[in-house]
Amino acid sequence: MRKVYNRILQIAGNVIMLEAQNVASGELAMINSRHGASLAQVIRLDQDQVYLQVFAGSRGLSTGDEVRFLGHSMQVSSSPKLLGRIFNGSGVPRDNGPELDEALIDIGGPSVNPAKRIIPENMIRTGIPMIDVFNTLVESQKLPIFSIPGEPYNELLARIAMQAEVDVIILGGMGVKYDDYLYLRDTLDEHGALHKSVLFIHTAADPVVECLLVPDMCLAVAEAYAVEGKRALVLLTDFTNFADALKEIAITMEQIPSNRGYPGDLYSQLAARYEKAVDFDGAGSITILAVTTMPGDDVTHPVPDNTGYITEGQFYLKGGKIDPFGSLSRLKQNVNKVTRDDHRTIMDTMIRLYADCLESREKQSMGFRMSTWDTKLLQYGDLFETRMMDLSKNVALEDALDDGWAALAECFDPEETGIKTDMLEKFWPKKSEASN
Amino acid sequence: MPDKKGRVTGVNGNLVRVRFDESVLQNEVATINCKGTQLKGEVIRIRGQEAEMQVFEDTSGVSVGDEVAFTDDLLSVELGPGILKQVYDGLQNPLYKLAEKSGFFLERGLYLDPIDRDVDWDYSPTVKVGDSVKAGDTVGTVPEGIFKHRVMIPFSWSDTWTVTWVVDPGSYNVDTVVCKVKNSKGQENDVTMVQKWPIKKPIVNYKEKVLPVDTLVTKKRLIDSFFPVARGGTFCTPGPFGAGKTVLQHSLSQHSEADIVIVAACGERAGEVVEVLREFPHLSDPRTGKTLMDRTIIICNTSSMPVAAREASVYTAVTLAEYYRQMGLHVLLLADSTSRWAQALREMSGRLEEIPGEEAFPAYLESLIAGFYERAGLVELDDGSTGSVTIGGTVSPAGGNFEEPVTQGTLKVVGCFLGLSRARANARRFPSIDPLESWSKYKSVVDNDQVTTARSILKRSHDVHQMMMVVGEEGTSNDDYIIYQKGEFLDAVYLQQDTFDDVDGACSVERQQEVFNTLMMVLTAKFALGDKDKIRTYFNRLRQLFIDWNFIASGTEAYDEKVKLIEAMIKEAQDA
Structure with a gap:
């Protein structure tokens, strides 16, 4: 039996300190106080002084409360009974179901050996042209959805989740509004997907430290499924809350902040989670989609900025649409070479011309006379927005590409588009040639 | 060998404090016995009888009182035959061998021989x-x-x-x-x-360092012609995320005319390394006919791997580069990304509670960056042959803002700056190297004076464009409008290059020279074309011909036909 300590020497923020021996870094402890029991984790050792981060927060803790070390670090069950269940950030059921303590695995395990990864090459079709044509989603990709508060990011997340062909969905909520949690849960339920889902939900009202555990819980479970050959889709919302929780703890621990108060290891912390996305050589895969709200619509804010360097592109949600310039799928090259010959051509040309169109619009708004070229661009821009950017569209990739050619042909002569001649000969719609 | 031992007295993240009895060396390697698992670390500060170590592994499970064994060695790599084609982590652990031993995940405390003992x-x-x-x-x-x-x-x-x-x-x-x-x-x-060498010390067994003169051909028109890199030189590619750094690095590692390419993936995505790992064994190297993997070494310490080993990885990479240089070979080292390395330093510096410099980076950051890039160079060896190490580092500045310590510290010491621009990337103009901001101190593969002329046209075209945004097209003279079109033309047909195309992706020096000469005919021509619509139509048509030309393999009939068409089109529109 391990020793019980009941003299807490320091309480600052959510971190307590006491003197104890034979404690390991990262170990869990159980604290029993008048307000209930809470788990805590060792985050620092200094001689006999042990610093613990209390998951339920330190409010109401007494210096005389009982602290018992458990001899292991944070664990989560990986049993098949997880499916259809809902838990909070420290793994306690939210759905009145039984606690699960079988097949326990450590969370935050070691990283995957790069030699055991393979190049991802399976496209995930979503039916949304802005994704399928311009920013193709690929299995095992890690992608944030950059967004300002108020954008329909959870709706987009849910929609992608519904249409993606995966075996398991793991949804992690970090600081989500209770309404949003209910919306996501109910949407999964309505589409009959709850039975293949596991939810770890930390709502905005829950203790902040639990927020830090959510991604690790989700990813540990996803990893267990992936190793068994399953294709897991991990949906996280909202990662900015996770980063803010990190900041809060770091400041409490008197760490030197690096940029806008965030700790210097923000990049490594985010990367450790996102890098769990993987396509295993000889097993399943993990795909991660994570909402990252941008304070003040500022993509250079440390959270979206660091995220952008880690992830394989981003969906940039702006004004209810996926922005064609800010958005990017780095893995699209892996799949769009085999979808259809003209996929890349359409993708590059339409975006380039839309950029030119925005320039013309700027000139127009400044009151300059529009040249013939400007007029064509303006016409094209409107078509692009209505036919391609609308998120409520649900069309197959091939049809979306044909729509693209049609829009180009309605507005331009072939040689104005800067497309290679052999492509033009093969794909330029014949009808419009006659009309020109 | 003296048995030097110590005991753990404190743990703070990957920083572990150890009380020792005898003497320890600064930067000495030591191992912590954590319940039977040996965790490697490096001494980075000594205070009295306590040494502070950065541990190259996750430290969870380490307790106060755990035993520490000092090795009396600095952090070293093994040098010998069998390094080529290998994939190592930052501490030179062979990753494929590790996978055989420990499966999907990297097992903590498992270290293997970097060089295979079973091969004769x-x-x-x-x-x-x-x-x-x-x-x-x-x-x-x-x-x-x-x-x-x-x-x-x-x-x-x-x-x-x-x-x-x-x-x-x-x-x-x-x-x-x-x-x-x-x-x-x-x-x-x-x-x-086999021999060992401490990674943080340069290998200096050569006669002298000489000035790099020859261009390292990368087959990127924008680089070789406009912002060339020399064999034995240094270059950096800073850019915001999504500006195409990785694609550029990947293409450089594939097409550069170096004997050996070392890819150091330092704190970046594992997926990028996997591409190299999986593709290079199947791509053939046009210079040798063998696969690209035969000339490649990968040092891979991706972002989720332990952060202290990330700091070591760039040094491991450059030491291997210097080793092959000693054999009279030309080595290209691509470090992606040096910002992650700097961040690893920052994390450690923070744990050591050092007084922070700008953006909390340690004050010694610049001298470390300089020390790293100075390990590049062209050397004359004692036997008279020459070898070189060329270093190209990417920088990932926070928010894409180049006014930050890592970018600025790097710009001071490199010979070539290839600045990537988000605006160009958004407009899908790849490679997205900004032709107005970038610079190089090395020699171009085409005539330097003509490059200057071309650049000045580019600059003026940009100015005209800016002006047009204010005064509109109608307020611009036809002459200025032609200059604007010339600049855009140069950008579209020469600076932009389709990395994913087999022909356009790699443009040989001869081809660059030919295309550049034809391009100069356009840039220097005095055109009489009439009004702006006619000018635009003309340049659109000419651009179409040129782009098609870029995608046709050299030495084919179609290629020669295109040249004739283009030349005719240029002549017909000249001023009498």
């Missing part, structure tokens, strides 16, 4: 008994892929040595003694095919 090499001695040799001199060779791998007297041995025994030619593993030598003091040493 065909050894041919090049010295005989009685020869006088010194550190860095070749005593024999083994064939390693397409190269003759030189087995050398360890670089750390001072003094002159006399060969007393030489092994017969034959097939041996790397631990075999291939030669015995004796110095004037009568000390006798065995030479094997």
Whole structure:
């Protein structure tokens, strides 16, 4: 039996300190106080002084409360009974179901050996042209959805989740509004997907430290499924809350902040989670989609900025649409070479011309006379927005590409588009040639 | 070997404090016994009887009182035949071998021999008994892929040595003694095919460092013609995320005319390394006919791997580069990304509670960056041959803002700056190197004066464009409008290049020269075209021809036909 300590020497923020021996870094402890029991984790050792981060927060803790070390670090069950269940950030059921303590695995395990990864090459079709044509989603990709508060990011997340062909969905909520949690849960339920889902939900009202555990819980479970050959889709919302929780703890621990108060290891912390996305050589895969709200619509804010360097592109949600310039799928090259010959051509040309169109619009708004070229661009821009950017569209990739050619042909002569001649000969719609 | 021990007294993330009894070295490697698992770490600060170590692994489970064994060695790599084609982590652990042992995940505390002991090499001695040799001199060779791998007297041995025994030619593993030598003091040493070298010290066993002159051909028009890189030079590619850094690096590692390419994936995505890992064994190297993997070494310490080993990884990479340079080879080292390395330093500095410099980076950041890039260079070796290490580092500035310490510290010491621009990337103009901001101090593959002319047109075109945004097209003169179109034309047909196309992706020097000359005909021509619509139509048509030309393989009939068409079109529109 391990020793019980009941003299807490320091309480600052959510971190307590006491003197104890034979404690390991990262170990869990159980604290029993008048307000209930809470788990805590060792985050620092200094001689006999042990610093613990209390998951339920330190409010109401007494210096005389009982602290018992458990001899292991944070664990989560990986049993098949997880499916259809809902838990909070420290793994306690939210759905009145039984606690699960079988097949326990450590969370935050070691990283995957790069030699055991393979190049991802399976496209995930979503039916949304802005994704399928311009920013193709690929299995095992890690992608944030950059967004300002108020954008329909959870709706987009849910929609992608519904249409993606995966075996398991793991949804992690970090600081989500209770309404949003209910919306996501109910949407999964309505589409009959709850039975293949596991939810770890930390709502905005829950203790902040639990927020830090959510991604690790989700990813540990996803990893267990992936190793068994399953294709897991991990949906996280909202990662900015996770980063803010990190900041809060770091400041409490008197760490030197690096940029806008965030700790210097923000990049490594985010990367450790996102890098769990993987396509295993000889097993399943993990795909991660994570909402990252941008304070003040500022993509250079440390959270979206660091995220952008880690992830394989981003969906940039702006004004209810996926922005064609800010958005990017780095893995699209892996799949769009085999979808259809003209996929890349359409993708590059339409975006380039839309950029030119925005320039013309700027000139127009400044009151300059529009040249013939400007007029064509303006016409094209409107078509692009209505036919391609609308998120409520649900069309197959091939049809979306044909729509693209049609829009180009309605507005331009072939040689104005800067497309290679052999492509033009093969794909330029014949009808419009006659009309020109 | 003295058995130096210590005990853990504190743990703070990957920083572990250790009380020791005897003496320790700064930067000495030590291992912590964490419940039977040996965790490697490096001493980074000593205070009284306590040493602070950065541990190269996750420290969860370490307790106060755990035993620590000091090794008396600095952090070193093993050098010898069999390094080529390998995929290592930042501490030179072979990742494929690790995967065989521990499966999908990297097991903590598992360290394997970097160089395979089970492989035999065909050894041919090049010295005989009685020869006088010194550190860095070749005593024999083994064939390693397409190269003759030189087995050398360890670089750390001072003094002159006399060969007393030489092994017969034959097939041996790397631990075999291939030669015995004796110095004037009568000390006798065995030479094997393997030696160790501390990664943070440059290898300096050469006659002299010379000025880099030859261009390192990358087959990127924008780089080779406009912002060239020299063999033995340094360059950096800073850019915000999504600006195409990785695609550019990938393409450089594929097409650059270097003997050996070392890819150091330092704190970046694992997925990027996987692409190299999986594709290079199947891509053929046009220079040798072998696969690209035959000339590649990958050092891979991706972002989720332990952060302290990330700091070591760039040094591991450059040490391997210097080792192959000692064999008279030209090595290109691509470090992606040096910002992640700097961040690793920052994390450690924060844990050490050092007084922070700008953006909380340590104050010694700049001198470390300079020290790293200075390990590049073209050297004349003692046997008269030359070898070089070219270093290209990407920088990932926070928010894409170049006014930050890592970018600025790097710009001070490199010879070529390839600044990537988000605006160009958004407009899908790839490679998205900004032609107005970038610079190079090295020699171009085309005429330098003409490049200057072309750049000035680009600059003026940009100015006209800016002006047009204010005064509109109608407020711009036809002459200015032609300059604007010329600049856009240059950008579209020469600066932009389709990396994913087989022909356009790699443009040889000869082809660059030919295309550039034709391009200059357009840029210097005095056109009489009429009004702006006509000017635009003309340039659109010409651009179409040029782009098609770029995608046609050299030496084909179609290629020659296009040239004729283009030249005719340029002539017909000239002023009489």
